[in-house]
Amino acid sequence: MVTVSVATLTHRRRSSERDPDAATGGVYPGPVMSGESLYPRLEPLLAQVQKPIQYVGGELNAQVKAWDDVAVHWALMYPDAYEVGLPNQGLMILYEVLNERPDALAERTYAVWPDLAALMREAGVGQFTVDAHRAVRDFDVLGVSFATELGYTNLLEALDLAGVPLHATDRDESHPVVVAGGHAAFNPEPIADFVDCAVLGDGEQAVGDITDVVAAWKQQGRPGGREELLARLARVDGVYVPRFYAVSYGPDGAIAAVTRTRADVPARVGKRTVMDLDEWPYPKTPLVPLAESVHERMSVEIFRGCTRGCRFCQAGMITRPVRERTITGIGSMVDQGLRATGYEEVGLLSLSSADHSEIGQVAKELADRYEGTNTGLSLPSTRVDAFNVTLANELSRNGRRSGLTFAPEGGSERIRRVINKTVSKEDLVATVTTAYANGWQQVKLYFMCGLPTETDEDVLEIAELAVEVIRAGREASGRKDIRCTVSIGGFVPKPHTPFQWAAQASAETIDHRLRVLRQAINADRRIGRSIGLRYHDGKPGVIEGLLSRGDRRVGRVIERVWREGGRFDGWSEHFSFERWTAAAGAELAPFGVDLDWFTTRERTQDEVLPWDHLDSGLDKEWLWDDWQDALSEEEVADCRWTPCYDCGVCPTNGTEIQIGPTGRSLLPLTVVGR
Amino acid sequence: MARQPEGPPPPPTVQKLRLRYAKRGPLRFASHRDLARALERALRRAQVPMAYSAGFTPHPKISYVGAAPTGAASEAEYLEIGLAQRCDPEAVRVALDDSLPPGIDVLECVEAAEGGGSLADRIDATRWRIELPGIESAELESAVAALLAAGEVTVAKRTKNGLRDVDARAPIASASAGGAAGCAILHVVVRQVTPAVRPDDVVAALAAVADLRPPSPPRAVREAQGRLDDSGTVADPLGPDRAARARCQGEHAAV
Numbered sequence: 001m002v003t004v005s006v007a008t009l010t011h012r013r014r015s016s017e018r019d020p021d022a023a024t025g026g027v028y029p030g031p032v033m034s035g036e037s038l039y040p041r042l043e044p045l046l047a048q049v050q051k052p053i054q055y056v057g058g059e060l061n062a063q064v065k066a067w068d069d070v071a072v073h074w075a076l077m078y079p080d081a082y083e084v085g086l087p088n089q090g091l092m093i094l095y096e097v098l099n100e101r102p103d104a105l106a107e108r109t110y111a112v113w114p115d116l117a118a119l120m121r122e123a124g125v126g127q128f129t130v131d132a133h134r135a136v137r138d139f140d141v142l143g144v145s146f147a148t149e150l151g152y153t154n155l156l157e158a159l160d161l162a163g164v165p166l167h168a169t170d171r172d173e174s175h176p177v178v179v180a181g182g183h184a185a186f187n188p189e190p191i192a193d194f195v196d197c198a199v200l201g202d203g204e205q206a207v208g209d210i211t212d213v214v215a216a217w218k219q220q221g222r223p224g225g226r227e228e229l230l231a232r233l234a235r236v237d238g239v240y241v242p243r244f245y246a247v248s249y250g251p252d253g254a255i256a257a258v259t260r261t262r263a264d265v266p267a268r269v270g271k272r273t274v275m276d277l278d279e280w281p282y283p284k285t286p287l288v289p290l291a292e293s294v295h296e297r298m299s300v301e302i303f304r305g306c307t308r309g310c311r312f313c314q315a316g317m318i319t320r321p322v323r324e325r326t327i328t329g330i331g332s333m334v335d336q337g338l339r340a341t342g343y344e345e346v347g348l349l350s351l352s353s354a355d356h357s358e359i360g361q362v363a364k365e366l367a368d369r370y371e372g373t374n375t376g377l378s379l380p381s382t383r384v385d386a387f388n389v390t391l392a393n394e395l396s397r398n399g400r401r402s403g404l405t406f407a408p409e410g411g412s413e414r415i416r417r418v419i420n421k422t423v424s425k426e427d428l429v430a431t432v433t434t435a436y437a438n439g440w441q442q443v444k445l446y447f448m449c450g451l452p453t454e455t456d457e458d459v460l461e462i463a464e465l466a467v468e469v470i471r472a473g474r475e476a477s478g479r480k481d482i483r484c485t486v487s488i489g490g491f492v493p494k495p496h497t498p499f500q501w502a503a504q505a506s507a508e509t510i511d512h513r514l515r516v517l518r519q520a521i522n523a524d525r526r527i528g529r530s531i532g533l534r535y536h537d538g539k540p541g542v543i544e545g546l547l548s549r550g551d552r553r554v555g556r557v558i559e560r561v562w563r564e565g566g567r568f569d570g571w572s573e574h575f576s577f578e579r580w581t582a583a584a585g586a587e588l589a590p591f592g593v594d595l596d597w598f599t600t601r602e603r604t605q606d607e608v609l610p611w612d613h614l615d616s617g618l619d620k621e622w623l624w625d626d627w628q629d630a631l632s633e634e635e636v637a638d639c640r641w642t643p644c645y646d647c648g649v650c651p652t653n654g655t656e657i658q659i660g661p662t663g664r665s666l667l668p669l670t671v672v673g674r
Numbered sequence: 675m676a677r678q679p680e681g682p683p684p685p686p687t688v689q690k691l692r693l694r695y696a697k698r699g700p701l702r703f704a705s706h707r708d709l710a711r712a713l714e715r716a717l718r719r720a721q722v723p724m725a726y727s728a729g730f731t732p733h734p735k736i737s738y739v740g741a742a743p744t745g746a747a748s749e750a751e752y753l754e755i756g757l758a759q760r761c762d763p764e765a766v767r768v769a770l771d772d773s774l775p776p777g778i779d780v781l782e783c784v785e786a787a788e789g790g791g792s793l794a795d796r797i798d799a800t801r802w803r804i805e806l807p808g809i810e811s812a813e814l815e816s817a818v819a820a821l822l823a824a825g826e827v828t829v830a831k832r833t834k835n836g837l838r839d840v841d842a843r844a845p846i847a848s849a850s851a852g853g854a855a856g857c858a859i860l861h862v863v864v865r866q867v868t869p870a871v872r873p874d875d876v877v878a879a880l881a882a883v884a885d886l887r888p889p890s891p892p893r894a895v896r897e898a899q900g901r902l903d904d905s906g907t908v909a910d911p912l913g914p915d916r917a918a919r920a921r922c923q924g925e926h927a928a929v
Contacts, residue, residue, distance in 0.1 A: 039700070043700075044890045044891050046703055046745075047745050047891035047893075048891060051705075052703035052744070052745065053701075053703045053704050053705065053708050053744075055703075056700035056701065056703050057700070058699075058700055058701055058775050058776065058777055059775065060712075060715075060775050288712075288715060290701070290704050290708040290709070290711070290712050290775070291704075291708055292707065292708070292711070296711075339719070340719075341715065341719070342714075342715030342716060342717075342718035342719035342773070343715065343718075344715075344718070374726060374732055399730055399731075400730030400731055
């Protein structure tokens with residue numbers, strides 16, 4: 001019989017003994033030594049909160065290294081709930097890359113739900129990592145990955161819970177360096193006051209360079225304090241340190257100039273690009289949580305970057321050029337990952353997976369390899385293309401064909417030309433019909449609403465399309481129980497895209513168009529009952545728009561919203577539009593600008609955009625020309641199979657397109673579970 | 675006509691194994707669903723030749739018995755798995771234990787005896803050990819005496835359908851107090867009834883009868899599960915399978 005060892009009961013401070021400063025957030029003095037576990041003080045709190053498992057770590061493939069064995073300690077944060085943050089590929093990659101270094105360790109931390117945050121404040125327990133429950137305050141670097149701008153208030157909450165001053169200028173050399181990464185870091189200006197640096201582009205190599213700089217500075221006895229450390233970091237390729245750039249504004253409210261305040265930092269900061277993905281086969285041992293997460297599968301990134309040129313798509317613009325993982329590289333990552341995780345499903349991840357030069361062979365050979373092992377393979381949402389149905393059939397060879405997703409994005413052929421995602425209505429209907437005929441019961445179609453030049457008619461065509469798809473699908477499959485789900489979201493113009501100058505549609509416009517669309521879909525109930533409509537109202541998109549294209553003045557709005565209780569803005573039950581609009585009104589008025597100025601206003605060609613000094617490699621003139629082409633409904637081809645159209649990325653960054661076919665094939669293996 | 679999976683049906687179950695496992699340390703905060711996911715993935719990693727159900731989404735044959743609540747640690751959780759190939763129970767135990775995160779530990783694995791009845795039928799009570807930090811054992815002793823003396827103790831229990839009053843006294847077969855200075859320990863045997871009376875409900879009952887209110891959350895460990903016999907002991911639910919195995923080996927030895 002095994003007995004349970006009873007953890008030593010630690011003395012917890014009662015509220016009467018609590019440091020008065022703790023109540024205001026911020027300072028948590030205490031007996032905690034650097035790197036010491038907060039778990040004994042956290043444990044009694046966990047018994048009182050929802051889903052405590054998300055805070056205890058212990059995931060399969062999690063790593064805990066000894067604090068004193070390494071020079072540089074990284075806390076990596078995904079600023080959303082654990083269930084959303086844990087599967088994030090970027091964070092998992094950096095976690096492994098850093099932990100492989102003998103001189104560094106990395107642990108993870110996620111946004112804490114309000115129930116636990118309140119108990120932590122009361123008990124004086126700071127923001128902690130889930131791996132060894134160390135205080136975030138003790139780490140050298142806090143890296144925060146922003147997939148979306150709606151995580152900004154969660155950054156402030158985590159800093160406050162950690163006892164790290166919100167404003168970068170209030171921090172001293174004992175505080176972690178707060179580094180923002182992820183796609184939103186391509187315009188970090190709204191959070192410029194709160195972060196010490198932002199990393200542009202791929203993080204795999206950048207985190208190593210940052211580690212080297214921090215290690216050397218610590219080893220030399222921290223010369224020049226925090227200012228010197230940040231100056232050294234500002235000279236690392238791809239690292240932007242906002243404090244070394246001054247922003248001035250003109251009488252019209254727009255930016256007059258952004259100027260560097262030190263000569264030894266770059267005038268424009270470029271992005272990092274990892275070449276040869278096969279050399280970076282991360283994550284090798286993906287984390288497997290005990291708690292349920294939003295992706296109950298393993299993912300293998302089959303290529304990075306996209307040159308389809310969809311004009312709304314920030315990811316496709318800022319991650320150029322296309323870099324493919326080879327078929328053999330993919331095969332070994334799938335094999336190794338399945339062995340390490342026990343997952344039953346593998347997603348082949350990228351921005352447009354069917355565009356991999358050897359995807360047909362990849363799909364067939366993986367399906368062959370895992371046949372009879374109860375292992376599922378999937379592609380995320382795909383372009384509307386008959387080939388994708390063939391691929392999906394191959395991947396689901398003997399499994400259930402439940403749902404297939406396509407992303408036409410625009411309702412009419414005209415608007416699809418504007419966004420450069422051209423597909424004819426006939427092809428779209430034919431593709432979806434083929435899917436139904438091949439036994440797929442449900443097709444999901446992704447659309448956007450509020451695109452530049454859009455009218456009600458463009459959106460109403462979505463209803464026509466859905467009706468046509470169901471009619472043709474019933475005929476082709478001979479079944480009445482097929483379904484089509486239309487999923488539609490409001491378009492938010494993003495930095496570093498041709499639509500960065502566009503006027504965002506107002507919430508009223510979005511809501512109106514969604515209303516007429518819903519009416520049109522329900523006009524004929526015999527068809528309408530087979531069509532589902534999923535949508536979000538237009539309000540959160542307006543705030544996302546403010547944060548996406550905002551400048552440093554928006555930082556005050558974020559701070560005010562956080563002070564008034566704003567958290568988890570990506571969650572409808574926590575998001576308050578009124579809190580955001582009131583804060584924007586109050587904080588922006590002194591500057592003579594407002595929410596509309598940042599969102600529904602179209603920018604002119606000569607306006608200095610807040611992110612102009614951050615270089616994604618895309619030539620601003622090319623972006624402008626592409627914006628003009630959009631307005632005249634002209635398409636641009638994909639440079640993978642047509643000549644280069646000079647977007648600027650490859651020559652600026654010294655990079656090139658890396659695609660196959662390699663002509664190789666997957667070697668037979670002894671497969672898990674066979 | 676709906677598609678049907680092609681090919682032969684999955685191979686049948688040829689062996690049933692019964693396992694006892696523990697959830698310990700921080701993993702006491704795992705829910706039953708969390709544990710089930712972790713166990714299924716670990717079975718795949720350990721390459722245990724599971725039998726699967728038929729259909730497009732085949733499920734491995736696993737049945738769970740009487741899961742401990744989220745937040746309670748346990749030394750006595752049980753499950754039964756169906757295998758498509760015969761395996762050595764101890765080899766399965768070791769392989770599975772190696773594939774699970776530390777804190778979910780597989781302690782025993784025995785082959786289910788033919789015709790020996792279901793595992794669920796051998797479990798109707800739990801022996802709990804509940805630590806009450808901040809409570810002295812003398813305090814607990816008098817509270818336990820008051821609880822045992824009471825005919826019925828109604829506590830409000832949170833269920834799917836909101837708060838519901840349940841009698842926490844009736845299912846308690848025995849209770850005693852112990853522990854060290856500053857941390858009393860309650861030993862209690864509770865019958866498994868519906869709705870379940872859990873450690874939190876027992877602690878609530880102590881508050882109701884004796885105003886015993888621990889300053890911080892109690893920590894419960896399920897020490898044993900099984901059938902409550904006439905002497906008040908919780909019997910080992912794997913005992914009959916182990917006995918059948920021993921008999922079987924004895925016959926082999928005799929031949």
